[in-house]
Amino acid sequence: TTMLKIANIHKLLGDNNKAISFYDKIIELDKNCTDAYFNKGLVFANLKKYPEAATCFEKVIELSPDNPYAYYSLALTYELQSNTKKALEYYNSALEFSQNKEIEYTLIGMIYYLEDKLDEAIEYFNYAIDVNDNYDSAYEGRNQAMLENHVNILDLQDTLIRQKLF
Numbered sequence: 001t002t003m004l005k006i007a008n009i010h011k012l013l014g015d016n017n018k019a020i021s022f023y024d025k026i027i028e029l030d031k032n033c034t035d036a037y038f039n040k041g042l043v044f045a046n047l048k049k050y051p052e053a054a055t056c057f058e059k060v061i062e063l064s065p066d067n068p069y070a071y072y073s074l075a076l077t078y079e080l081q082s083n084t085k086k087a088l089e090y091y092n093s094a095l096e097f098s099q100n101k102e103i104e105y106t107l108i109g110m111i112y113y114l115e116d117k118l119d120e121a122i123e124y125f126n127y128a129i130d131v132n133d134n135y136d137s138a139y140e141g142r143n144q145a146m147l148e149n150h151v152n153i154l155d156l157q158d159t160l161i162r163q164k165l166f
Contacts, residue, residue: 023036027040037059045073078090084115109121113148125145
């Protein structure tokens with residue numbers, strides 16, 4: 001619709017308050033307009049208003065439960081709030097509906113990497129590479145996790161040698 005295009009233009013121009021106002025008007029007219037809820041969620045996320053963004057993405061999921069972008073965006077919103085448990089839950093939900101699963105696999109791998117669960121991280125980076133062997137981010141994540149895993153092993157070996165246990 002024309003109002004949605006206007007709202008999106010305001011969003012692109014960074015006029016967030018006007019964009020939100022237009023999305024609200026669209027939602028008043030059509031309570032089922034997933035595009036308005038989704039884009040309003042993106043604006044809130046850009047403003048670092050993550051609970052408000054999450055509410056919008058949850059509404060998109062309620063109205064369109066097979067929308068991988070809503071799950072992905074909701075997961076990212078939780079990740080930005082340091083709620084990795086919820087983020088993993090929604091990235092896994094996004095996997096169910098996503099066409100190109102390498103992004104979700106890589107993001108799950110990154111969460112595991114940041115939580116220092118390197119074996120799990122490597123596993124998910126490998127899943128991403130299996131889906132798309134040209135996805136550089138998965139290779140980069142896997143290589144970093146493998147390198148860190150190797151360094152941890154060398155540190156452990158060094159500690160054991162110093163303690164004369166190895």
